Amino acid sequence: MKKPSRFRIIEDLRAIKRNDPASRGMDFLLYPCLHALCVHRLIARPLYCMHMYFLARMFSQFARFLTGIEIHPGAQIGGGLFIDHGMGVVIGETSEIGINCVLFHGVTLGGTGKHRGKRHPMVGDDVLIGTNATLLGPIQIGSRSRIGAETVVINRDIPPDCTVVGTPGKIVKRSNRRVDPPESLPYSAYRELEIEDEERQFQSAHPAHSG
Numbered sequence: 097m098k099k100p101s102r103f104r105i106i107e108d109l110r111a112i113k114r115n116d117p118a119s120r121g122m123d124f125l126l127y128p129c130l131h132a133l134c135v136h137r138l139i140a141r142p143l144y145c146m147h148m149y150f151l152a153r154m155f156s157q158f159a160r161f162l163t164g165i166e167i168h169p170g171a172q173i174g175g176g177l178f179i180d181h182g183m184g185v186v187i188g189e190t191s192e193i194g195i196n197c198v199l200f201h202g203v204t205l206g207g208t209g210k211h212r213g214k215r216h217p218m219v220g221d222d223v224l225i226g227t228n229a230t231l232l233g234p235i236q237i238g239s240r241s242r243i244g245a246e247t248v249v250i251n252r253d254i255p256p257d258c259t260v261v262g263t264p265g266k267i268v269k270r271s272n273r274r275v276d277p278p279e280s281l282p283y284s285a286y287r288e289l290e291i292e293d294e295e296r297q298f299q300s301a302h303p304a305h306s307g
């Protein structure tokens with residue numbers, strides 16, 4: 097295996113070759129994920145880190161216009177990301193993505209609209225997320241997990257080494273062994289706190305119901 101490069105963009109180039117058997121010769125230069133990641137890594141993210149938010153967003157929106165991939169300049173993305181086809185991908189401001197992940201078109205790493213601060217998913221290393229999968233909230237996606245096309249996961253964590261499919265997403269494989277019947281995903285830490293809070297509010301509004 098090749099030694100990882102210090103430059104994440106080099107890792108992104110290698111990821112195209114590694115993940116797309118259709119890539120030949122120099123045509124890796126034509127991939128929209130490479131264009132979007134170049135703008136993100138070399139322009140938008142550095143501007144965001146310098147608190148130049150308007151310019152950062154302007155460049156990220158320009159990349160979105162060209163590629164259909166919307167990466168918020170605040171997103172933290174490890175090297176070797178491959179976004180196949182690109183169109184319709186949304187990566188929110190507080191998302192974190194580990195190394196060597198693969199996303200297909202239509203993937204959303206988004207917020208639920210209810211949270212403030214940290215509100216987008218944290219994706220581990222070597223994770224594959226299939227087309228049109230929707231992952232919402234400050235959730236943890238364990239390394240080496242595989243999320244099927246059209247899967248929906250909201251406010252639930254995905255353990256490492258699992259295959260998760262369906263709406264709502266359920267674990268159908270763990271460490272490559274079938275899980276039958278499929279297992280529900282655990283609530284994210286954030287959601288656990290919210291449920292406790294909702295319970296407290298209910299108890300104070302309806303004291304007769306408290307045990």
Ligand SMILES: CC(C)(COP(=O)(O)OP(=O)(O)OC[C@H]1O[C@@H](n2cnc3c(N)ncnc32)[C@H](O)[C@@H]1OP(=O)(O)O)[C@@H](O)C(=O)NCCC(=O)NCCS
Nearest residue numbers: 200224225226227242243244245246247259261262268269
């Ligand atoms: C999830 C995925 C990565 C396969 O992972 P895997 O660990 O190899 O899992 P398997 O293929 O062994 O599937 C396990 C079970 O889940 C089912 N399954 C797989 N993907 C599914 C999905 N997206 N939705 C519902 N069920 C799915 C399989 O049919 C299988 O069930 P079965 O044993 O009853 O037949 C793959 O199916 C997938 O969805 N890849 C996304 C690829 C994509 O988006 N391509 C777009 C190209 S343009």
